[in-house]
Amino acid sequence: MADPESQTMRLAPAGERSDEQPFTNTAIFTKPKYQESSKCLVYVLAAVVFHGTIFLIFGSVFLRVNNPKLRLSTVSIRNFEHANTNSTSLNITMSAEVTVKNENFGRYDFDNCNAVILYGNSTIGGGDIPGGRVGARNTKPISVTMQIRSENLNFSGSGSDGTGLMEIISYAKMTGRVHVLKIVDRRKTIEMNCTMNLNLTSRSISDSICS
Structure with missing residues (x-):
């Protein structure tokens, strides 16, 4: 006669562990490379405009020649x-x-x-x-x-x-x-x-x- 406890025991399918956490499909977000390059281009253009403005101010004030x-x-x-x-x-x-x-x-x-x-x-x-x-x-x-x-x-x-x-x-x-x-x-x-x-x-x- 079969053991009563054996009749109530569930067997896990082959190859599956009962103590494993359930699998979740979580995607890791990464910024596209084209966004980083566009930001670098903006920074370069801003630096060029800034230095150009400084040079124009310097030239108009210090390099301008008036008649003595x-x-x-x-x-x-x-x-x-x-x-x-x-x-x-x-x-x-x-x-x-x-x-x-x-x-x-x-x-x-x-x-x-x-x-x-x-x-x-x-x-x-x-x-x-x-x-x-x-x-x-x-x-x-x-x-x-x-x-x-x-x-x-x-x-x-x-x-x-x-x-x-x-x-x-x-x-x-x-x-x-x-x-x-x-x-x-x-x-x-x-x-x-x-x-x-x-x-x-x-x-x-x-x-x-x-x-």
Whole structure:
């Protein structure tokens, strides 16, 4: 007679263990390679745009070259000789200071030039401005001696209003080169055009205006 316990015992199918966990089909998600490459391309383009913007800002601010400015700042008379007979003769020595203002981010090397003094259409004097160098974002003062020597000048010595004023012009043209970071080397020519009044009565200079 069969054992009762054997009748109630279930046998597992061949090749299958009863203590094994049931099989679950779980897929592992991986990013496609084309998404990673597209992100790298975006990063590269962003870096190119960023560096390009920085270069444009740097170039527009630091590499831009403006014209320096040449101005007559002060004038004083050291010697004054004035003879007024039928015509006017002048022998005047003036001490002047001109300034070269450089607003660029690089030095300005300039050559020597000549400043002339004009009365009407006649050249009545002048002086030499020596060459030199002015640093970046700097202003250089230059001392200049100017002479006015003229004979038989068509001027009565009193002026139309009796004040004895002669309107004279001091003009100069200076040539040089602006050097910025060994990248930019540009030739720049600047001009000085200053109008002033020479007072033959008080022997002084007044109302100097430069443009």
